[in-house]
Amino acid sequence: MDPSAEKKLTGLIAATFTPFTAQGEVNLEEIGPYIDYLTEKQGVNGIFVNGTTGESMSLSVAERKLLAEEWCQKAKGKLDQVIVHVGCLSLKEAKELAAHAAQVGADAIAAMAPFFFKPRTAGALRSFLQEVASAAPTLPFFYYHIPAVTGVTVPARDLLEGIQELIPSFRGVKFSGTDLMDFGQCISSSPPHWSFLYGVDEQLLAGLVMGADGAVGSTYNYAGCHFNQLMSALKDGHVDQARKIQFKMQQVLSYAMKLGFDVGVNKQLMNELSGLNLGAPRLPVTPCPPDAAGLIVKKYHQIFTDC
Numbered sequence: 327m328d329p330s331a332e333k334k335l336t337g338l339i340a341a342t343f344t345p346f347t348a349q350g351e352v353n354l355e356e357i358g359p360y361i362d363y364l365t366e367k368q369g370v371n372g373i374f375v376n377g378t379t380g381e382s383m384s385l386s387v388a389e390r391k392l393l394a395e396e397w398c399q400k401a402k403g404k405l406d407q408v409i410v411h412v413g414c415l416s417l418k419e420a421k422e423l424a425a426h427a428a429q430v431g432a433d434a435i436a437a438m439a440p441f442f443f444k445p446r447t448a449g450a451l452r453s454f455l456q457e458v459a460s461a462a463p464t465l466p467f468f469y470y471h472i473p474a475v476t477g478v479t480v481p482a483r484d485l486l487e488g489i490q491e492l493i494p495s496f497r498g499v500k501f502s503g504t505d506l507m508d509f510g511q512c513i514s515s516s517p518p519h520w521s522f523l524y525g526v527d528e529q530l531l532a533g534l535v536m537g538a539d540g541a542v543g544s545t546y547n548y549a550g551c552h553f554n555q556l557m558s559a560l561k562d563g564h565v566d567q568a569r570k571i572q573f574k575m576q577q578v579l580s581y582a583m584k585l586g587f588d589v590g591v592n593k594q595l596m597n598e599l600s601g602l603n604l605g606a607p608r609l610p611v612t613p614c615p616p617d618a619a620g621l622i623v624k625k626y627h628q629i630f631t632d633c
């Protein structure tokens with residue numbers, strides 16, 4: 327297929343939380359209602375599953391497969407995009423997950439850099455990703471750049487050099503870094519059919535201005551409606567209005583950060599704002615301290631009075 331004829335990834339993509347039961351087992355029952363909440367209440371039509379927010383690295387391969395399959399199945403006819411994150415420390419497991427994602431009907435896959443033995447050069451990281459992508463050659467492949475979490479500091483622009491020849495299915499980057507010069511250089515040096523998804527919700531506006539096609543993030547789970555307004559405002563040329571929404575979200579998140587914002591707090595925020603029951607996180611992430619989420623929800627409602 328001619329890649330330039332493919333549709334680019336645009337709009338908001340929620341990085342989903344993994345629902346757990348009270349016993350700490352994966353809870354597949356919540357996935358259907360979760361998808362309905364995203365589409366009906368947030369206007370979000372894409373998901374990025376088993377990523378950072380989904381605690382992928384704390385899950386077994388078997389659990390990741392169960393989740394990928396259920397998300398893909400329940401998303402059918404409801405969501406435009408299901409991107410399955412397949413990154414692992416073990417190349418063998420990452421390939422197994424990539425092949426599985428293709429089997430269960432994912433729209434795309436992504437992988438972050440391995441972070442125990444870290445690739446020290448762009449070449450080493452490219453070779454690792456090439457192997458992962460080769461296990462699912464028909465699926466669009468995205469590199470998930472998240473240096474603050476992986477500690478892999480290879481600039482994304484260096485990784486992209488010559489990558490299309492090595493990985494024919496390569497289609498772009500989910501860029502969860504704050505280095506906007508690196509991001510800009512990725513975009514300005516890339517073919518037009520690749521998609522760039524920005525992943526730092528606190529500064530999405532800057533990412534969009536730099537040229538992001540869309541966004542992947544955790545806060546789009548419960549604040550998608552506001553970020554949709556931000557994106558439309560920017561599209562219509564109302565930068566001041568877009569900036570107002572971004573500043574409001576920064577206020578909520580900086581307040582949350584003072585209260586120890588992490589996946590545990592974030593998950594509880596989602597529980598309280600959505601009414602879904604996604605449970606607590608899995609260790610080593612600790613459960614949200616009592617009251618923290620409640621205080622953030624209160625702040626959120628003070629700052630955002632619509633949707």
Ligand SMILES: CC(=O)N[C@H](C=O)[C@@H](O)[C@H](O)[C@H](O)CO
Pocket residue numbers: 341378379472475502525526527528542543544545579
């Ligand atoms: C480190 C991390 O989880 N980053 C997420 C995505 O990449 C973001 O969506 C953040 O959760 C969000 O920007 C809030 O800090």
Ligand SMILES: CC(=O)C(=O)O
Pocket residue numbers: 341342374376377378379380502525542543544
């Ligand atoms: C936020 C994000 O993209 C992730 O959870 O992987």
